[in-house]
Amino acid sequence: xxxxxxxxxxxxxxxxxxxxxxxxxxxxxxxxxxxxxxxxxxxxxxxxxxxxxxxxxxxxxxxxxxxxxxxxxxxxxxxxxxxxxxxxxxxxxxxxxxxxxxxxxxxxxxxxxxxxxxxxxxxxxxxxxxxxxxxxxxxxxxxxxxxxxxxxxxxxxxxxxxxxxxxxxxxxxxxxxxxxxx
Numbered sequence: 001x002x003x004x005x006x007x008x009x010x011x012x013x014x015x016x017x018x019x020x021x022x023x024x025x026x027x028x029x030x031x032x033x034x035x036x037x038x039x040x041x042x043x044x045x046x047x048x049x050x051x052x053x054x055x056x057x058x059x060x061x062x063x064x065x066x067x068x069x070x071x072x073x074x075x076x077x078x079x080x081x082x083x084x085x086x087x088x089x090x091x092x093x094x095x096x097x098x099x100x101x102x103x104x105x106x107x108x109x110x111x112x113x114x115x116x117x118x119x120x121x122x123x124x125x126x127x128x129x130x131x132x133x134x135x136x137x138x139x140x141x142x143x144x145x146x147x148x149x150x151x152x153x154x155x156x157x158x159x160x161x162x163x164x165x166x167x168x169x170x171x172x173x174x175x176x177x178x179x180x181x182x
Contacts, residue, residue, distance in 0.1 A: 005030060009038035012054075017047050024053025028060050036063045043069050048078035055081060059088025067092060071100045083121055087171055090125035093132025101126050115170045124167045 008030065011023035024042055027035040035057070042054035055073055058066040070092070073085035086104075089097040104122035 005032045005034050009035055012038050012042045020050045021053055024050055024057055028057035033061050033063050040066055040069045048081050051081045052084050055084045055088050059091035064092055064094045067094045067097050083171055086121045086125040090128030093129050095133055098126055
């Protein structure tokens with residue numbers, strides 16, 4: 001498995017765009033945190049599709065060391081990369097990303113598919129971070145093993161609101177459309 005990760009991270013430096021893009025998406029599937037440094041470097045790739053794949057992978061890998069690099073992507077020229085960076089920041093659930101996302105909430109510009117405003121995606125990412133912070137606090141407050149559980153069952157912290165489900169669906173469609181344009 002480690003050999004596969006080394007090969008894939010090496011592929012992020014290939015001259016072939018398709019090899020780089022596929023490596024980023026494959027590293028997301030592998031789920032190995034050892035790929036984080038190479039994926040962070042791939043956020044500077046000249047191809048928006050490689051940057052998109054790297055941003056998505058970093059969100060799924062869950063390493064908060066990627067937060068500053070993802071915040072920098074909020075200024076990326078490609079809308080889909082900015083949107084993916086926001087979603088990945090939401091996936092990571094690190095409250096240090098909230099100030100950067102909050103600056104975008106009033107942005108009324110549309111993404112090219114005209115489905116979501118930039119500010120709407122930023123707002124949803126902040127909500128997802130807040131849900132993650134709340135879930136972490138609930139886990140920390142949970143009774144130790146052997147202690148009685150509270151009588152009232154806590155709300156499902158990981159449940160998505162209808163707006164989040166819609167935004168995820170629209171983001172997936174936008175990524176799919178962007179990939180077809182290549």
